[in-house]
Amino acid sequence: MSPTLRLTNTLTRRKEAFEPVDPANVRMYACGPTVYDLAHIGNARPVIVFDLLFRLLRHLYGADHVTYVRNITDVDDKINARAARDYPDLPLNDAIRRVTDATERQFHDDIRALGVLMPEDVNLPGHTPRFIEPRATEHIDEMRRLIDRLIGSGHAYVAESHVLFDVPSMPDYGSLSRRPLGEMEAGARVDVAPYKRSPLDFVLWKPSKPGEPSWPSPGDIEAPGRPGWHIECSAMSWKHLGPTFDIHAGGLDLIFPHHENEIAQSRCCFGTPVMANYWLHNGFLQVEGEKMSKSLGNFTTIQDVLKDWPGEVVRLNMLKTHYRQPIDWTVRGLEESERTLRGWSRYMEGHGEPGTLAIAVLAALLDDLNTPKMLSELHTAERQGDIAALVSSLRALGFRGASRQASSSVDDAAVRASIDLRLAARASKNWAESDRIRDELKAMGVQLKDNKDGTTTWEVARL
Numbered sequence: 001m002s003p004t005l006r007l008t009n010t011l012t013r014r015k016e017a018f019e020p021v022d023p024a025n026v027r028m029y030a031c032g033p034t035v036y037d038l039a040h041i042g043n044a045r046p047v048i049v050f051d052l053l054f055r056l057l058r059h060l061y062g063a064d065h066v067t068y069v070r071n072i073t074d075v076d077d078k079i080n081a082r083a084a085r086d087y088p089d090l091p092l093n094d095a096i097r098r099v100t101d102a103t104e105r106q107f108h109d110d111i112r113a114l115g116v117l118m119p120e121d122v123n124l125p126g127h128t129p130r131f132i133e134p135r136a137t138e139h140i141d142e143m144r145r146l147i148d149r150l151i152g153s154g155h156a157y158v159a160e161s162h163v164l165f166d167v168p169s170m171p172d173y174g175s176l177s178r179r180p181l182g183e184m185e186a187g188a189r190v191d192v193a194p195y196k197r198s199p200l201d202f203v204l205w206k207p208s209k210p211g212e213p214s215w216p217s218p219g220d221i222e223a224p225g226r227p228g229w230h231i232e233c234s235a236m237s238w239k240h241l242g243p244t245f246d247i248h249a250g251g252l253d254l255i256f257p258h259h260e261n262e263i264a265q266s267r268c269c270f271g272t273p274v275m276a277n278y279w280l281h282n283g284f285l286q287v288e289g290e291k292m293s294k295s296l297g298n299f300t301t302i303q304d305v306l307k308d309w310p311g312e313v314v315r316l317n318m319l320k321t322h323y324r325q326p327i328d329w330t331v332r333g334l335e336e337s338e339r340t341l342r343g344w345s346r347y348m349e350g351h352g353e354p355g356t357l358a359i360a361v362l363a364a365l366l367d368d369l370n371t372p373k374m375l376s377e378l379h380t381a382e383r384q385g386d387i388a389a390l391v392s393s394l395r396a397l398g399f400r401g402a403s404r405q406a407s408s409s410v411d412d413a414a415v416r417a418s419i420d421l422r423l424a425a426r427a428s429k430n431w432a433e434s435d436r437i438r439d440e441l442k443a444m445g446v447q448l449k450d451n452k453d454g455t456t457t458w459e460v461a462r463l
């Protein structure tokens with residue numbers, strides 16, 4: 001019998017014992033990227049967090065008994081706009097394919113560097129695929145089938161070549177976000193499309209403009225069209241996981257309207273009480289205490305971060321904060337993570353075999369993926385000299401000890417001793433001695449940073 005995993009379920013607002021529908025096939029879906037631009041560091045958080053959950057489920061139930069679906073959205077207005085901008089001389093459909101293919105490749109390159117499992121790491125030839133990464137455009141038939149069922153059951157209607165979901169036809173719409181129907185109607189915009197029966201109704205299918213991607217429409221609509229965003233995930237999860245599955249995961253920003261609308265579509269289509277039994281959402285990410293935005297100049301892509309920091313440092317830094325809490329992404333935090341990994345990496349040299357989780361580390365993860373507690377247990381293992389438990393757990397958590405900093409032969413204690421001597425020299429205004437120590441450390445490959453609070457931090461100089 002597997003140890004009990006407890007997860008905070010957004011649907012119930014409670015921490016609950018995880019009980020899969022079928023322990024022989026635990027099923028999880030996570031919303032993936034819309035491939036129109038480079039993924040930013042906030043996008044890395046759900047990828048890393050739910051990779052950790054995938055690893056934990058495989059540990060608990062067996063690698064052959066967990067199915068993970070993380071989709072690629074490759075039909076979207078933002079994709080169309082980017083394609084028209086970047087490739088104005090190409091037919092739009094050809095331009096779109098160039099954008100989506102290139103962006104998906106870059107996304108994969110970025111997240112591989114973060115130590116996450118990929119389909120090629122998991123799926124074995126001749127075996128049932130356990131990690132599926134479907135593209136939306138490969139599931140148009142499933143989308144049309146769902147839409148036709150919703151029309152037939154009275155939960156959707158056709159208006160001016162659109163198909164819309166009839167929100168008032170679902171009395172408990174809003175159960176995930178806890179938004180009562182009446183309040184949403186009162187707060188709805190006045191300038192809604194005139195063909196909507198209710199201002200809350202959302203698009204399942206819409207007509208395509210000339211040159212845009214298009215497919216034969218559902219609902220006996222003659223004009224070709226394309227799907228709305230929400231129906232894509234309902235169709236892909238149904239295709240690969242069934243009408244009801246175990247875990248649906250994504251960022252906090254997806255609760256409403258995306259996940260709320262997924263639930264509405266899937267439940268009304270199949271007459272089920274739930275779409276997924278457990279809904280997990282990761283918190284927002286800030287950069288140096290501020291919301292990340294292009295207008296503030298702190299918008300950072302994964303690719304940009306990886307130019308300055310090894311992927312394993314990024315992974316560790318992301319896991320220092322509990323996944324449901326907001327995270328403040330700072331240079332100081334990355335420096336701390338780098339020092340921690342540098343110390344741990346020397347233990348990992350020559351130990352390349354797959355690892356297993358130590359009991360204390362596993363216990364922390366079973367408590368709603370308590371990664372701060374997990375890291376505390378890893379530090380405890382190091383202090384107590386239980387290096388086998390430390391290394392084995394790090395391997396199981398996706399760390400390989402292969403960062404540039406990990407290969408350094410710099411002695412942490414010696415560096416700290418030199419920094420203390422330099423601080424003493426600075427305190428006595430012996431600037432020549434201070435500069436000599438700084439230059440000596442620099443020759444060893446150590447870069448110093450004097451902070452405003454009077455402390456000095458250090459890192460191994462990057463190549």
